[in-house]
Structures are given as structure tokens and as C-alpha cells.
Amino acid sequence: MDPHLLRTFITVVHRRSFSAAAEDLGYTQSAVSQQIAVLEADLGLALLHRRPVTLTPAGERLLEHAGPLLLRHRAVRADVLRAAAGPIERLTVAASPLACTPTIARSLTQERLAVTLHTVGRENVAEQVASGTVDLGFVDGIAAPSDPLRLPDVGPLTAIGVAEEELVVVLPSDHPLSRRRGLALTDLADALWLQAPAAVSVERLREVAGTDGFRVGFRYGGEDVHTLLNLAAAGHGLTLLPSSVAVGVPLTAPRIVHRVEVLHGLRTPGPAQAVTGRLR
Structure with a gap:
């Protein structure tokens, strides 16, 4: 019929x-x-x-x-x-929790390309790319503008910066500092902070600020940013996140940004080269 x-x-x-x-x-x-x-x-x-x-x-x-x-x-x-x-090409990608920005997500859209994305810890992205477990990696962290991220020495890798954006301090809406136009990190050394894989670690905050303090108020072992924001809103601790993810008070000092880099090994399959080329 x-x-x-x-x-x-x-x-x-x-x-x-x-x-x-x-x-x-x-x-x-x-x-x-x-x-x-x-x-x-x-x-x-x-x-x-x-x-x-x-x-x-x-x-x-x-x-x-x-x-x-x-x-x-x-x-x-x-x-x-x-x-x-013709055959569908396949691309396997590892990304740290905050590395897959909207621009990067769009770069993975390609006709005849099937993408599998794994979220892993920041320290594991480079390892998976170097070992060949994945074809491409995206890792995020904080750094001075245009400065590369410090990556573990796991073998020959190429790292290319593909995104930088402002960081904001996330705190409860009734917090005394919530209406400030900007905050310096050293002014927050006595505050309680959230310790979570998706956020900047307390140890990294101490290093960047060059001072002690930054006590852990709450430890969250998950990677869900929505949960992290709810914990901050409930007063369990402050956190530092990129401005595209959260609403908060801009961090004015020191001058650091949220940076994302794409990682690939010596042998890069065609689809990974195409994605990297678009992001350049």
C-alpha cells in the first residue's frame, strides 16, 4: 500500500x-x-x-x-x-565539571559525528587524553588572564586556551557583602567556604590569595552545580564560580579568570581536529 x-x-x-x-x-x-x-x-x-x-x-x-x-x-x-x-565518525571527550561552556558544547555539533562526553575530575582529564582513553579533553581552572593552566605531567599533550570569563563570589542573598560591586579575595579569608569538585578548592584559594584562612564550611562530593548553588544560598559556605554559571559579586582582586583549555595528544583523530579548529 x-x-x-x-x-x-x-x-x-x-x-x-x-x-x-x-x-x-x-x-x-x-x-x-x-x-x-x-x-x-x-x-x-x-x-x-x-x-x-x-x-x-x-x-x-x-x-x-x-x-x-x-x-x-x-x-x-x-x-x-x-x-x-557514509559511516558516522565517533568522538570521545572528557571534560571537567565546568569546562563544557555553551561555546564548547556547540563546537561538538557536527553532521555525521557521534559524541560521547564523560565528566571527570580536573586532575583526570589530562591523564585520560594522554592514555588514549578519550580523543579530546576540556579542563577548567583559575589563572591570571592569558596564563595557561597548570596541568599534571602525564606525557606529551597540546593545550590550547579556548575560553576565559569573569569569576563571581556566590553567597546568600542576605549576606552583608551581597550588595557589593566587587570583592577582593583577601577580604573573604575569614569566611567559610564550600569544598566541592566543581568549585575552586580551598587550597587553591589560599595559594592565589597568598594568605591562610578560607576555612571549609561544608564538603560536597558531587559535581552538580545546582546543588552547589543551593548550599551556598542556604549559608553553608561561599564559593567561586564563572559568571556564566552563577549570579554573584564579581571578584576584583587578585586579577584571575575562569579558563578552559582543550587538550589533545600527538595523534589527533579527524573529528577532534575539526572541533579544535572551530574553537581556535
Whole structure:
């Protein structure tokens, strides 16, 4: 049976009107009537009562089969087109929790490319790229503007900076400092901070500020940023996040940014080269 005739039949049944079905399908009413007549002639059975439009017993049975038949027809067509277009290339990517920015996510969109993305700890991204476990890695961290991230020495890797953005201090809305236009990190050394994989670690804060303090108020072992924001809003501790992720008070001193780098090894597959080229 012609799938176009089946589609017309289903539309008439659902709209209960030849004229409404014609409007949906972009045909004239007479064309719809003719298609139903051809389908009935092919089966040698009446499928529809005309006034009002209702199903005959044969029409009810055809309706049961028509949907799956059309679905199968579309699946076969899509499969043939995919085969004709050539094989799908595959790309495996590892990214630290805050490394997959909107721009980077868009760079992974490519026709005929199937991407698998794993979220791993910052310290594990370089290791997985160097070992060949993944084709490409994205790692984030804090650094002075244009300065490279400090990566573990796990072998020959190429690291390219692809994004930098402002950092904000996330604190409860009723916090005394929440209405400031900017905050210096040294002014927050006595505050309690959240310790979490997705956030800047307390140890890194001490290093950047060049001072002690920055006590841990709450330890969160997960990587969900929404949970991290809820913990900060509830007063469990402050956190430092990129401005694209959270609303907070801009960090004005020291001059550091949230930086993302793409990592690849000596042998880079074609899809990884294409993604890196777009990000450059």
C-alpha cells in the first residue's frame, strides 16, 4: 500500500473531515477524496462512512496497522539515507565539571559525528587524553588572564586556551557583602567556604590569595552545580564560580579568570581536529 495514501487515511480519521484533512496536508478536498477512493479500490473494501466521517470495520482494522507501517517506512528511509551518507565518525571527550561552556558544547555539533562526553575530575582529564582513553579533553581552572593552566605531567599533550570569563563570589542573598560591586579575595579569608569538585578548592584559594584562612564550611562530593548553588544560598559556605554559571559579586582582586583549555595528544583523530579548529 502506498504510504502517502495511508497518511491521508490517518489524517482524515483523526480530523473526522475530508476538508480539514485537506487543509492539514496541503491538498484540495477532491484530491483527498480521490486518494481515499484509490485506497479503498486497492483493498476492495469500504474504509470510511462519509456523512459523518466514521470508520467501517475494515477501516478500524487498517487504522491499527497504518501507524506502525508508516513508522517502519520512515525508519527504512532514514536507514537508507544514513548508509548512503557514509559511516558516522565517533568522538570521545572528557571534560571537567565546568569546562563544557555553551561555546564548547556547540563546537561538538557536527553532521555525521557521534559524541560521547564523560565528566571527570580536573586532575583526570589530562591523564585520560594522554592514555588514549578519550580523543579530546576540556579542563577548567583559575589563572591570571592569558596564563595557561597548570596541568599534571602525564606525557606529551597540546593545550590550547579556548575560553576565559569573569569569576563571581556566590553567597546568600542576605549576606552583608551581597550588595557589593566587587570583592577582593583577601577580604573573604575569614569566611567559610564550600569544598566541592566543581568549585575552586580551598587550597587553591589560599595559594592565589597568598594568605591562610578560607576555612571549609561544608564538603560536597558531587559535581552538580545546582546543588552547589543551593548550599551556598542556604549559608553553608561561599564559593567561586564563572559568571556564566552563577549570579554573584564579581571578584576584583587578585586579577584571575575562569579558563578552559582543550587538550589533545600527538595523534589527533579527524573529528577532534575539526572541533579544535572551530574553537581556535
